[in-house]
Structure formats: C-alpha cells, structure tokens
C-alpha cells in the first residue's frame with residue numbers, strides 16, 4: 001500500500017486514540033534492515049494516527065538529565081533581576097530566559113504560565129563558564145551564540161551535555177522516520193547537518209485554585225520543527241493531547257521514557273500524512289513542574305518541500321513551500337513578540 005493509500009485508510013477511529021504507544025528503541029542501530037523496518041512500521045503507525053509516542057531504552061543516562069535539571073532549578077530560583085539580565089527579548093536569536101506569561105503559544109490565550117530557558121547547539125569541550133563563544137554552525141539569525149547565567153557555574157556544561165545526548169538520539173530517529181516514509185534512510189542526512197535543534201528547560205508553577213481559562217502552562221499549540229523529544233518530570237500529570245474526537249487525552253510521565261511528538265515541519269514534508277498534533281499543559285498537581293523539550297528541525301536554510309510519495313491527485317499539496325528558518329522565525333516572533 002502506498003503512503004497516500006495508507007493515510008487514507010487510517011480511519012477516524014485510529015486517530016481518536018485514548019492513549020499513546022510506547023516504542024522500544026533497543027534495536028534502533030541494528031545492522032539488520034528487517035529489524036529497522038519493523039521499528040519503522042511501528043513509528044509509521046504512531047505518526048499517521050497519533051503524532052505522539054513514548055520511547056523507552058533510548059540510551060540517555062539519568063545522570064545526564066538530573067545534572068542539567070538540578071542546575072536549571074537553581075537558575076529558576078535566582079532573583080528575577082539576575083534572570084532578566086539574559087532575557088530572550090534582549091538577544092538577537094531568542095536565546096536565554098523567558099519570564100512567566102511572556103510567551104503565548106495559543107493566539108486565543110492570554111499568555112503561558114511558565115518561565116523558560118532556551119539554548120541551541122554549541123560544541124564541547126566547553127573550556128570556560130559564562131557567555132558562550134558562539135555557534136560554529138551559525139548561518140541565520142536563529143543560530144548564533146547562547147547566553148548563560150554567570151551565577152550558576154555548572155549550568156552550561158551540564159545543559160550542553162544533555163543537549164548533545166538528545167541531539168544524538170534525534171540523529172538516530174531521522175533515518176527511522178525516513179524508512180517510515182518509504183524513502184532512503186539517508187534522506188535527512190544532508191538536511192540536518194547543523195543540528196537546528198533548540199532545547200528549552202521549562203518551569204511551570206502550580207496552578208491550583210480558581211484559574212483564568214485563558215492562562216495555562218502552555219496553551220493549545222503544535223510544535224514547529226520536525227519532532228520534539230520531551231522529558232517530563234515524574235509523577236506529575238500535566239501534558240494533554242487532542243485526539244480526532246476533540247477530547248484531551250492525558251499523557252502521563254512514564255519512568256525511563258521520553259515523549260516524542262511530531263511538529264509542523266514533518267507535517268509539511270509529508271503533506272500532513274505525519275500528524276503534528278495539538279497539545280497543551282495544565283499543571284494542577286499542587287507542585288511546580290519541570291520539563292525539557294528538544295525541538296529538532298531541518299537546517300534553517302532547507303526548503304520544506306513535500307516528499308513526492310505524499311502527494312497524489314486526491315491529496316494535493318496543502319502548504320506553501322518555505323524554508324525551515326523562515327517558518328521557525330515567524331513562529332518565534334508570533335509567540336514572543338519582537
């Protein structure tokens with residue numbers, strides 16, 4: 001069955017999921033093509049019907065996650081005037097700190113009840129603390145250097161180690177997504193040379209008690225890149241995903257997993273055969289919550305041209321072709337203002 005036929009056969013019922021699949025990545029680097037094909041088939045079902053899946057046996061050590069998170073928690077605990085020294089609106093590339101309610105992912109919302117810290121690629125080894133030297137890959141306004149708080153000496157090293165662990169995982173996932181699309185496993189290699197991946201560390205305060213409907217942790221939105229690899233704080237239910245019946249489905253944290261969800265760039269590459277599914281966060285747990293998405297896109301200069309097998313007379317091209325950088329930049333401007 002062709003991709004377009006498979007997408008047409010994916011029934012409304014399949015997309016009215018009540019939970020999301022868990023995919024085991026133990027064999028992601030198997031030398032046996034049949035094993036990789038089996039994994040790609042699982043990924044393909046999840047991408048066509050849900051747009052979200054958990055991954056287990058992903059190979060990222062807990063120590064790396066814990067170290068980045070403990071530094072980030074210390075950072076978020078600093079006085080506001082210190083955090084605001086590296087506010088994202090003062091940097092040319094939206095890197096740095098974003099205070100509570102400064103971003104708004106849902107145009108119908110009044111602001112996202114979260115503070116965050118965002119950074120992109122930089123190469124280890126990191127020889128000194130503080131401000132970064134700049135991104136070796138930089139080609140567009142979205143690249144360029146990261147900004148780091150001088151007050152938290154271990155943050156940069158720990159966060160960049162975590163970032164690279166997730167970028168390496170993402171680089172293993174791209175060939176599987178390509179196989180799932182019946183294209184060559186190397187299809188994304190020359191489109192992901194500079195690791196156009198942004199990591200965001202997010203702190204959601206607790207939101208119990210009467211709440212303004214227009215203010216939640218992150219309003220209903222889709223992600224902008226190809227896919228997101230998300231770590232969620234254990235034991236706190238806050239993330240929800242919208243299914244085809246317009247029901248919000250809880251996506252609880254599962255120990256030892258990341259959530260992987262597709263974003264708009266994959267929807268554009270695949271003419272919506274891969275779903276970029278709407279999701280949101282509401283933290284009514286009674287505790288503050290942390291999470292870390294890594295948003296992994298194609299290089300900023302790459303045009304998001306649909307893969308030919310995703311177009312047919314019955315399924316004409318849905319999106320205007322733009323570059324990945326133009327797309328992400330427009331979304332950053334709309335979300336954080338400029």
Ligand SMILES: O=C(O)CCC(=O)C(=O)O
Nearest residue numbers: 218223232239281291293
């Ligand atoms: O915090 C989460 O669980 C999800 C965050 C998210 O959806 C985002 O930052 O795009």
Ligand SMILES: [Fe+2]
Nearest residue numbers: 221222223279
């Ligand atoms: Fe998201």
